[in-house]
Amino acid sequence: MDNQAAQPLRACQVLQGNEACVEGALLAGCRFFAGYPITPASEVAEAMSQRMPEAGGIFLQMEDEIASINSIIGAAWGGKKAMTATSGPGYSLMQEGIGYAAATQTPCVIVNVMRGGPSTGQPTLASQQDVYQAKYGSHGDYEPIVLIPSSAQEAADMTIRAFNLAERYLVPVSLLLDEIVGHTRERVTLPTRPELINRTKPPAGIDYRPFEPIPALGGVCYRADFGEGRALLVDGQLHDHMGNRVGHKPAESAAHVRRICDKITQNAALISDYSLHFADDAEIMLLAYGSTARSALRAVLEGREAGMKMGLIRLKTLFPFPDALVKELGDRAKAVFVPEMNIGKIVNEVRRVVNSDVFSIPKLGGEMPTPAEILKSVREVRP
Amino acid sequence: MRYEIRIAGFGGQGVISIGVLLARAAGQFGGLEVAQTQSYGPEARGGACKTEIILSDGIIDYIKPLDLDLLAVMSQAALAAYAGDLQDERGLIVDSSLVTETPARFTNVVRVPATEMAEKELKQPLAANMVMFGALVGIAGHVSAEACKEALQNSFSAGALEKNRAAFDLGYAYRLSGG
Numbered sequence A: 001m002d003n004q005a006a007q008p009l010r011a012c013q014v015l016q017g018n019e020a021c022v023e024g025a026l027l028a029g030c031r032f033f034a035g036y037p038i039t040p041a042s043e044v045a046e047a048m049s050q051r052m053p054e055a056g057g058i059f060l061q062m063e064d065e066i067a068s069i070n071s072i073i074g075a076a077w078g079g080k081k082a083m084t085a086t087s088g089p090g091y092s093l094m095q096e097g098i099g100y101a102a103a104t105q106t107p108c109v110i111v112n113v114m115r116g117g118p119s120t121g122q123p124t125l126a127s128q129q130d131v132y133q134a135k136y137g138s139h140g141d142y143e144p145i146v147l148i149p150s151s152a153q154e155a156a157d158m159t160i161r162a163f164n165l166a167e168r169y170l171v172p173v174s175l176l177l178d179e180i181v182g183h184t185r186e187r188v189t190l191p192t193r194p195e196l197i198n199r200t201k202p203p204a205g206i207d208y209r210p211f212e213p214i215p216a217l218g219g220v221c222y223r224a225d226f227g228e229g230r231a232l233l234v235d236g237q238l239h240d241h242m243g244n245r246v247g248h249k250p251a252e253s254a255a256h257v258r259r260i261c262d263k264i265t266q267n268a269a270l271i272s273d274y275s276l277h278f279a280d281d282a283e284i285m286l287l288a289y290g291s292t293a294r295s296a297l298r299a300v301l302e303g304r305e306a307g308m309k310m311g312l313i314r315l316k317t318l319f320p321f322p323d324a325l326v327k328e329l330g331d332r333a334k335a336v337f338v339p340e341m342n343i344g345k346i347v348n349e350v351r352r353v354v355n356s357d358v359f360s361i362p363k364l365g366g367e368m369p370t371p372a373e374i375l376k377s378v379r380e381v382r383p
Numbered sequence B: 001m002r003y004e005i006r007i008a009g010f011g012g013q014g015v016i017s018i019g020v021l022l023a024r025a026a027g028q029f030g031g032l033e034v035a036q037t038q039s040y041g042p043e044a045r046g047g048a049c050k051t052e053i054i055l056s057d058g059i060i061d062y063i064k065p066l067d068l069d070l071l072a073v074m075s076q077a078a079l080a081a082y083a084g085d086l087q088d089e090r091g092l093i094v095d096s097s098l099v100t101e102t103p104a105r106f107t108n109v110v111r112v113p114a115t116e117m118a119e120k121e122l123k124q125p126l127a128a129n130m131v132m133f134g135a136l137v138g139i140a141g142h143v144s145a146e147a148c149k150e151a152l153q154n155s156f157s158a159g160a161l162e163k164n165r166a167a168f169d170l171g172y173a174y175r176l177s178g179g
Helices: A017-028 A042-054 A065-077 A088-093 A095-104 A131-136 A152-169 A179-183 A250-265 A292-305 A323-332 A346-353 A371-381 B015-029 B076-082 B114-120 B125-140 B145-155 B158-176
Strands: A012-016 A030-035 A058-061 A081-086 A108-116 A122-126 A145-147 A172-178 A185-189 A274-277 A284-289 A310-315 A317-319 A335-340 A357-362 B002-010 B033-038 B048-056 B070-073 B091-095 B109-112
Touching: A012 A017, A012 A152, A012 B015, A017 A030, A017 A042, A017 A081, A017 A108, A017 A152, A017 A172, A017 A179, A017 A185, A030 A042, A030 A065, A042 A058, A042 A081, A065 A081, A065 A088, A065 A095, A065 A108, A081 A088, A081 A152, A088 A095, A088 A108, A088 A131, A095 A172, A095 A250, A108 A152, A108 A179, A122 A179, A131 A145, A131 A172, A131 A317, A145 A152, A152 A172, A152 A179, A152 A185, A172 A179, A179 B033, A185 B015, A284 A292, A284 A323, A284 A346, A284 A371, A292 A310, A292 A335, A292 A371, A310 A323, A323 A346, A335 A346, A335 A371, A346 A357, A357 A371, B002 B015, B002 B076, B002 B125, B015 B033, B015 B048, B015 B125, B015 B145, B048 B076, B070 B076, B070 B125, B091 B125, B109 B125, B109 B158, B114 B125, B114 B158, B125 B145, B125 B158, B145 B158
Parallel strands: A030 A058, A030 A081, A081 A108, A108 A172, A145 A172, A284 A310, A284 A335, A335 A357, B002 B070, B070 B091, B091 B109
Antiparallel strands: A012 A185, A108 A122, A145 A317, A185 B033, A274 A310, B002 B048, B033 B048
């Protein structure tokens, strides 16, 4: 029964983003899901509880989110592609485990369907308030990969990519949906045979050092799983190539942190993804992501109809942030506007790299900004 | 083509189900792009609730209504809550068993006694939403009755399918007969 092919329900379906995420995970080869239901992410667990056994995988409802993240880390070391899904409060609880996954170079996928926060916040409404938590939520230095879909189709496609990136770079990958993307039903065409990447096994006969960066893999390690006959020592304390603790040794500790960060930052160009809309001649550039990007695209179209040279950079990965692209296109524009469903966060990344004027269009309260609201904010600055 | 529909009523009537079925009919069987959203959470249980469906023959950018084409309501409270942004000449369908007063500004009102038809003609008061679904599809166009029936078949067990299909037919025919 193990690892049998997940049969897609139908080539073209109408699915919620949360459901599309589940279908994407199964197509990516995910065969272990552990989670604790929470609004607005519950449909992920609900669909997993039905679909995972059909695919010969394991579904576990855990006692809480701490257990959930730790069990997927264990499953990943047991050789599975593993995923959990949650929303804000659960994502906070998972942060320690995410740091552990980063330190131990464990491939896993964490889905956060964003509600409004802080704390219990707004269980039933949307936000994009967790974008920095996804980058900085756990303590210490590490470089996570953060993907952010704008539609149900992308929820499926990007879940597949999240697993591919996790396996390629041996890193926890966060997939940030928001309540709107998670719950909107849209047409989704599932790939029949998506291209899949699997962790690279150590070649036979080599002197295997589990945490040694391999230049040919872009600084990523070979990965043997438990049960394959290799000696594995997995520890959250900083360690050397064999997994032995070096937390008391400054140079070797620094080298460990460098290794887990460099494998992401040095491959950032391969990881970053985005789409450009009317960007070539844009004087007024919007930068948006998630459901807000749908409003932003409409605002660009309406602005163009009114004679404004507007364009859109839509981010599909938030981190690593595409510094060079945003700088080039942002500097070419007269001004960059960043609508987002938070108090103004990713706008700071834009300000960090762009010399043109950068303006925040923050929206709080749980609803996405309308195209009219975005255009109004633009016109207040650039009539 | 971009066509925007809102369906509203009180929680429990099955208005969200109409939205989901319409989305499946249009997207899975009707060849259209579709985005279906709904009021979600505590307010959807018992109080006024709504679902919104955008139909398009091209990519849908903004997934919420910008300029509503059609509103269907199954309660007086839902009409009061969700008709504010409907322009005067746009389509308004009411379940006239439950919605007795419509604001005078609306010039294109279709009255369908959906709840009464479900009770009296089908002995299935719970099927009022499917009567409304049929009437709505007849009025809105863009999605064929055949596509809707495929969606029904895809969504209900054999036992429940017949009742729901009969209710859909009743609503669809009521509209075609000029009711």
